[in-house]
Amino acid sequence: MLKRFFPILDWLPKYSKDQLSGDLSAGLTVGVMLIPQGMAYAMLAGLAPIHGLYAVTVPLILYAIMGTSRQLAVGPVAMVSLLTAAGIGALNPATPELYLAYAITAALMVGVLQLAMGVFRLGFLVNFLSHPVISGFTSAAAIIIGLSQLKHLLRIDLPKSEHIQEMLVALAKNIANTHLLTIGTGIVAIVVIKYGKKLHKSLPTSLIAVVLGILAVWGLNLTDYGIKIVGEVPSGLPGISTPSFDPGVWKSLISVALTISLVGFMESFAVAKAIQAKHKNYTVDANQELVALGVANLGAAFFQGYPITGGFSRTAVNDQAGAKTGMASIFSAVLIILTLLFLTPLFYYLPNAVLAAVVIVAVIGLIDFKEALHLWKEDRSDFWMLMATFIITLTMGIETGIGAGVVLSLGMVVYRSTRPHIAVLAKVPNSSFYRNIQRFDGLELREDVLILRMDGPLYFANLNYFKDQLGKLMMERGNALKAVVVNADSINHVDSSAVHALKDWVAEIQNQGIKLFFTGLIGPVRDIFAKTGLVELIGENHLFMSNQQAVDAFDNLPTANGQTQKYKDYALQSNV
Structure with missing residues (x-):
């Protein structure tokens, strides 16, 4: 019975030296990825970069203990970060401290919802989102995420928005104020991140871009020429945080928390199943995954993090680097903890444009043109469902888009069953x-x-x-x-x-x-x-x-x- 709720009890007693080498290699590789990604995604969520690192300490360890996937790498992801920013931004918090309190509360609510869904065996709810709807929603959200980072990449003032028409109008008005040195820094970072792996697929290109950006700013005094940097990053482990239990706040955040719960689980479970298909020594259980993700989000809520889920790219890297068990995630968490204790001063000169480049490269791969072309040829009804979700998400916002996607999916099921x-x-x-x-x-x-x-x-x-x-x-x-x-x-x-x-x-x-x-x-x-x-x-x-x-x-x-x-x-x- 305990093994069902704590899968670590199944694989840890049988742990071997052969598994250790693969887990250690994968854990360090993913940990190196998590440092720049965590900081970049925290900025995308509207938080200080340090909270992205906090979100990959305790949550990683909790998932390793309770998750059924041996390779899934949890942490901040672009989609959930944008959803967090959209949901909290709508509340117009007056201070950064209040914004953080709302983010922590959102993590608590996501944790409670996912844990409850797992306990009551509601993993089937993810089936309410069909693949065309997921593709349309993800592609639109990726475009919105990419556009939201242009303010850092171009160093211009852009309002917080998740409506493409508002973003494009603001971009057109401010494009003349583009800071050329900043955009040059960002483009170099994008080239390094995207094409550096052509030299060797195991190169931590995001970290290389971060290091090069820090050295360039520090060595050439680029702050004197207008380059915006992260600045002081607090050192030390995260303290205990207290989410808000104000019913008014919960009422305001419930829609975004529910959206993150479903979208986060959908993304996490999809990649966990894809990786598990390559490994025949364990099975992925949807309901236990909900429990594990819920507990991990509770850990984020009480240790100054924000909502997290399993990530596509990190999980793929984790698997390719040789991860055999959840120990790989524990090794990643240890590396982040060491970074928090000793290395945060090194990020003082990190350019915001480089973090924006990390996010932009990560989301480019989420725009799925091939799926739209495939559906146009094979199934026009699914194509139009994809396009409807895509357009609604772009023009009316992330939450409205995912809600419309659920309605469209259910509507299509009802329509087809009536005919x-x-x-x-x-x-x-x-x-x-x-x-x-x-x-x-x-x-x-x-x-x-x-x-x-x-x-x-x-x-x-x-x-x-x-x-x-x-x-x-x-x-x-x-x-x-x-x-x-x-x-x-x-x-x-x-x-x-x-x-x-x-x-x-x-x-x-x-x-x-x-x-x-x-x-x-x-x-x-x-x-x-x-x-x-x-x-x-x-x-x-x-x-x-x-x-x-x-x-x-x-x-x-x-x-x-x-x-x-x-x-x-x-x-x-x-x-x-």
Whole structure:
């Protein structure tokens, strides 16, 4: 039982020297990545850079103890940082101290929400966001994040906003005030970060850019020429912080906390599952991941951090560098702690433009053009859902975008379930198999027997569609139609509304003198038919295992003159 809630108890007793070398290498590599990224993402969240480092100390250790992924690297990420800034910025805190209090409170709320979702096994909630919606939202958020960093990259005044139209108008008004030395510094940092790995893929290019930026500012006195720097970074471990328990603050932050909880879990779980697929010695549990992330966020809340989650790039690096267990995250946390104790004075001359470059390079990869092109060719409805989420997020804000994405995802599920696929079937020559006439040529299509298959549950929301489609198909056959065979292989549920409608429909068809057969009823649906009297109404001898059995039964029914139905009189070759 304890191993379920503390997965470290599963792998730690079996820990070996072979695992130690990989974990130590990966832990130090990711720790080196976390230093510049943590500081940059904290600035993106509107906080002092030091809080990005605080957010990767205790939370990393807590996740290593409770997380089911052995390679997931948690910490600040661009998306969550922007959501934090957007949610807290809307409250217009009067002082930096109040802003920090709200950020800490947001971390507490995210932790409570994720922990509660994990305890109550609500990990399935992430399924409410379809892949096209996630792609559209992520791409739009990446653009907003990138634009938000232009104020540091260009050293111009830009208002805090998450609406692209406002950002572009402000950029156009202030572009003439661009500080050339600052933008030059930022461009050099972007080139180093983005293309430095071409020299060697294991190079910590973000840290190299940070070191080069610090040396340039310090050695050339670039602050005298207008370069903005981070300035004094407090040293020492984070003290205990106290989140706000003011109901008014919680009410104001609940929407952003819920958004971060879902988006953060979605991002974290997606990358954890992708990495786990390469390792067969453990499984990732969605509900335990929620618990672990929730506890990690609680750790951030009480140690001056802000909301965190698993990151794509860091997790990939962690895996590639040889991480075998959660010890890699513990080693990363130890490196950050040593940095906080002894190395923070070295970041005094760090240019803000370099931190902006770290963020910009990180989010460029989140803009997914390929997915949009793929959906345009393969599935137009999903393409338009992606574009709607993308445009809403860009123009109306991050929270509105993710909310619209959830609504669109659910709306598409409802829409598709109300219009289930209905196939008209015909016989494959010289066999007892029946296939969709829209997909196969040369089938034996009978005018007197309509055989159809409905793919999906039959319930109150799709009853009218089913009846309308069936009515159209029957009308096309006209007076030649003598029997209807409903293939129920794909009907997995029938609700009470459908039962009432089916009774009326069965009676209506029988009154027209048309024979009705059902085939392939699965157990639960057959039970419903039996309990509600549908079996009695349809007739036990009109329920069959296969379409061919139903057709044979119809052919052997006596006609008015005492003869049986003649298959050959109605057999046609489908030209479809």
